[in-house]
Amino acid sequence: MRPWLRAHLKRYRLPYLTGIALTFVVSGLNLVSPLISGTIVDRVIVGGEKGLLWGLLGLMIGAIVAKSLIRYGYQMLFEHVSQDTIRACREELFAKLQRMDFGYYDRTKTGDLMAHMTGDIDAIRHFIAWVVYQCLENGVVFLAAVAALFFVNWKLTLVMLAVTPFIARSTIGLSKEVKPTFSAIREQFSRLNSVVQENIAGNRVVRALAREDYEIGKFQAENEAFRQRNVESAAVWAKYIPPIEFFSGLLPVMLILAGGVMIIRGELTIGQLVTFNGLVWAINQPLRMAGWLVNDIQRYGAASDRLDRLYRLESVLDERPGAVSPAAVKGRVEFRHVSFSYGDERVLEDLSFVAESGQTIGILGPTGSGKSSIGRLLCRFYDRTSGEILLDGVDVRDYDLDCLRAQVGVTMQDVFLFSDTIEGNMAFGRPEASLEEVLRASELANAHEFAKELPEGYDTIIGERGVGLSGGQRQRVALARLLLKAPPVMILDDTTSAVDIETEERIQESIKALRGRHTMFIIAHRLSSIMHADQILVIKGGRIVERGTHEELRRLGGYYEDVFRHQTGAGALAPSEPARAEGAARG
Numbered sequence: 001m002r003p004w005l006r007a008h009l010k011r012y013r014l015p016y017l018t019g020i021a022l023t024f025v026v027s028g029l030n031l032v033s034p035l036i037s038g039t040i041v042d043r044v045i046v047g048g049e050k051g052l053l054w055g056l057l058g059l060m061i062g063a064i065v066a067k068s069l070i071r072y073g074y075q076m077l078f079e080h081v082s083q084d085t086i087r088a089c090r091e092e093l094f095a096k097l098q099r100m101d102f103g104y105y106d107r108t109k110t111g112d113l114m115a116h117m118t119g120d121i122d123a124i125r126h127f128i129a130w131v132v133y134q135c136l137e138n139g140v141v142f143l144a145a146v147a148a149l150f151f152v153n154w155k156l157t158l159v160m161l162a163v164t165p166f167i168a169r170s171t172i173g174l175s176k177e178v179k180p181t182f183s184a185i186r187e188q189f190s191r192l193n194s195v196v197q198e199n200i201a202g203n204r205v206v207r208a209l210a211r212e213d214y215e216i217g218k219f220q221a222e223n224e225a226f227r228q229r230n231v232e233s234a235a236v237w238a239k240y241i242p243p244i245e246f247f248s249g250l251l252p253v254m255l256i257l258a259g260g261v262m263i264i265r266g267e268l269t270i271g272q273l274v275t276f277n278g279l280v281w282a283i284n285q286p287l288r289m290a291g292w293l294v295n296d297i298q299r300y301g302a303a304s305d306r307l308d309r310l311y312r313l314e315s316v317l318d319e320r321p322g323a324v325s326p327a328a329v330k331g332r333v334e335f336r337h338v339s340f341s342y343g344d345e346r347v348l349e350d351l352s353f354v355a356e357s358g359q360t361i362g363i364l365g366p367t368g369s370g371k372s373s374i375g376r377l378l379c380r381f382y383d384r385t386s387g388e389i390l391l392d393g394v395d396v397r398d399y400d401l402d403c404l405r406a407q408v409g410v411t412m413q414d415v416f417l418f419s420d421t422i423e424g425n426m427a428f429g430r431p432e433a434s435l436e437e438v439l440r441a442s443e444l445a446n447a448h449e450f451a452k453e454l455p456e457g458y459d460t461i462i463g464e465r466g467v468g469l470s471g472g473q474r475q476r477v478a479l480a481r482l483l484l485k486a487p488p489v490m491i492l493d494d495t496t497s498a499v500d501i502e503t504e505e506r507i508q509e510s511i512k513a514l515r516g517r518h519t520m521f522i523i524a525h526r527l528s529s530i531m532h533a534d535q536i537l538v539i540k541g542g543r544i545v546e547r548g549t550h551e552e553l554r555r556l557g558g559y560y561e562d563v564f565r566h567q568t569g570a571g572a573l574a575p576s577e578p579a580r581a582e583g584a585a586r587g
């Protein structure tokens with residue numbers, strides 16, 4: 001048993017052991033009826049001791065009632081223990097997923113994680129609640145029946161046990177072959193899950209590009225493979241279960257044959273045959289169950305292997321011992337010769353710059369040049385490959401992670417909103433904020449004007465379960481979210497790319513008002529967002545190729561100046577927008 005499972009079960013040791021003890025009692029009670037039936041036949045019916053009848057019948061009925069009650073009791077105990085255990089496992093794994101780094105999520109499919117949290121966990125529950133007691137109950141019933149029968153007539157018992165080696169052979173074969181098929185089923189299940197999950201997440205793209213048939217085809221292929229894996233697994237037990245069923249089915253035949261011969265020879269009484277007949281199921285059923293239980297144990301084994309891997313995951317970002325967590329930082333940021341790659345691909349190369357506390361740093365560069373990656377390193381979503389990233393002179397890796405992220409906030413380029421109210425989304429980073437504070441942040445982000453117009457204002461639910469927002473509206477909700485938290489260092493990644501020029505100007509005014517109190521990184525393609533910055537970095541191919549203020553960079557006449565001319569239509573380098581449109585219309 002896995003250590004994590006053992007640790008949880010330990011907490012329920014008392015109810016679990018009680019449940020196990022009760023299965024033993026029930027197994028013992030199972031023997032009462034057949035033994036008494038035999039006695040009734042031999043002593044009451046054949047022997048004529050009528051006075052014994054009522055007492056014996058009373059015992060039988062008492063045993064049946066006790067058995068039903070106790071069985072109910074232990075099934076409830078097992079159910080509770082198993083549900084409590086897997087609830088705790090789920091909680092632990094969910095908490096673990098909260099701590100995992102971005103790199104892990106880059107590599108891991110959502111469908112896979114969903115399968116862990118549902119199917120695999122359920123296999124564990126099934127094992128604790130059902131497989132364990134079935135194994136014990138069947139094992140004890142079998143051994144108790146064999147012992148009782150030995151006591152009644154050892155020769156006949158030996159005859160009946162002659163089938164067990166054949167059954168054992170099939171059970172062992174099944175156990176060996178079936179486990180890999182469960183792993184295969186489970187992997188295919190993950191794939192199927194992933195296809196469905198991605199399709200649902202991307203259903204708008206699918207519709208937009210009219211790729212429904214392609215998606216259906218992709219799904220059909222995975223679905224068919226899933227069916228195939230299940231059929232293959234079934235084929236394994238189809239190979240082993242029939243022999244098991246056959247040999248266990250032989251038992252009653254052997255009993256009647258051998259028992260009959262022994263009665264004729266006077267070696268066995270009719271009552272003893274009745275007892276044997278009453279207990280033949282107690283040998284038969286455990287032998288038949290053995291195959292299925294092995295099946296279930298292997299399924300549990302495969303699931304617990306996978307969960308074990310999940311349990312062993314370590315975030316590569318775990319904090320160093322002695323991590324610092326200052327209440328507030330001044331917000332001086334320094335990159336010293338920082339290089340970074342996501343895998344083999346170098347994304348940032350020898351980056352050095354300083355952002356003094358309260359400064360605004362603009363970052364500009366072609367798409368894919370590494371701008372967002374700078375922000376991700378500063379928030380420590382990833383760790384730099386070499387160099388140093390300092391916040392107030394302390395390496396970001398020396399901060400407590402929660403503390404670091406309380407000091408450095410980011411609005412991400414791909415805004416994610418929860419299916420929650422507007423207010424809930426804005427207050428996600430500071431749930432204790434008052435409504436006034438939310439409204440103020442919303443006004444700063446220029447979100448108030450549209451938010452108040454929504455059907456239920458700030459209580460309107462957005463996202464999957466509610467109304468949709470436009471791209472620019474989503475960006476403003478995300479900006480309000482950050483401004484409400486207002487950490488000392490803020491990174492605005494492409495935050496105003498989808499809003500119109502007037503709204504952007506108003507947002508710029510709000511942001512300018514924060515100058516001096518917050519260190520700000522503004523990543524943008526539109527120069528109007530960054531031209532007022534204290535320092536502008538131009539990133540190309542992961543390197544800083546130009547740096548300075550707006551005027552300095554214009555004078556430099558490089559990439560920045562190019563972009564400036566394109567965007568303002570100034571100078572001869574690029575024709576103005578109307579002129580270009582005219583040209584296109586003429587051409």
Ligand SMILES: Nc1ncnc2c1ncn2[C@@H]1O[C@H](COP(=O)(O)OP(=O)(O)OP(=O)(O)O)[C@@H](O)[C@H]1O
Pocket residue numbers: 106342343347365366367368369370371372373374413
């Ligand atoms: N999670 C990731 N795993 C692997 N490579 C990545 C990952 N994220 C980004 N990259 C790569 O890193 C490079 C820089 O990405 P980054 O997001 O920093 O660009 P960017 O400058 O922000 O671009 P844009 O202006 O389009 O937002 C790109 O070439 C991209 O392919």
Ligand SMILES: [Mg+2]
Pocket residue numbers: 371372373413493494
């Ligand atoms: Mg980016």
